Amino acid sequence: MSLWLQLEQAEAGESRALSEVLDAIPWNADGLIATIAQQHDSGEVLMLAWVNRTALEQTLTSGRVCYWSRSRQQLWRKGETSGNPQHLLEARLDCDGDAILFKVEQQGPACHTGRANCFYNAIRNERVCVIGAAQ
């Protein structure tokens, strides 16, 4: 039985070693899984990005979120250049292990545009409306 099926059938409170779980993650062809960053207290969804195993391990070890930049093809320690880091409160894998949710304390805006989050293009009445002002 796959690890994910074991976890699916587990009772609340059961656990597995992290290394065993990381070995079982179905990383995609580029070695990545999708990652959601959410502000831990307000629930605001800040952004969607990607991690490889190294980025995830660095995030867990340091407590500061590190992604894999697909455009730059390198580790992206969020905030290192922007000054707007994400401090990790908790990481949670989903039921089939191909997505992860980071609950974070976002310092400053999350989006490179200066907006609080990246999801500022709202689809309304056959239009896409910008709902957050650039800074």
Add this chain to the structure above:
Amino acid sequence: MSLWLQLEQAEAGESRALSEVLDAIPWNADGLIATIAQQHDSGEVLMLAWVNRTALEQTLTSGRVCYWSRSRQQLWRKGETSGNPQHLLEARLDCDGDAILFKVEQQGPACHTGRANCFYNAIRNERVCVIGAAQ
């Protein structure tokens, strides 16, 4: 200038035609973008799935969330077999158009395991701990 850069520099309240925006989405090699479903009032992140253009258009037209199932390679009208649909309140594209946030009213549990959401594997102290009970 790309549409995404135009939207990035737009003031709040500016808008574009939906069809123009859909044409500009950088669909991946499989014609998909990542999709986050979030309970609209509580802020709970329910799941991460994928949409192609057809699934997204069906979602917007019907008001009921439709994904693309990568495992079954077919449209996945959430709730059609499980009885736990997602009613769309608003869809929002991110800054570079390769991720979308669905704000939904989730009817019943979102996860196929019967848990309220899919993110029940919490990483804590070098362990992965199941924090939601199966039903």
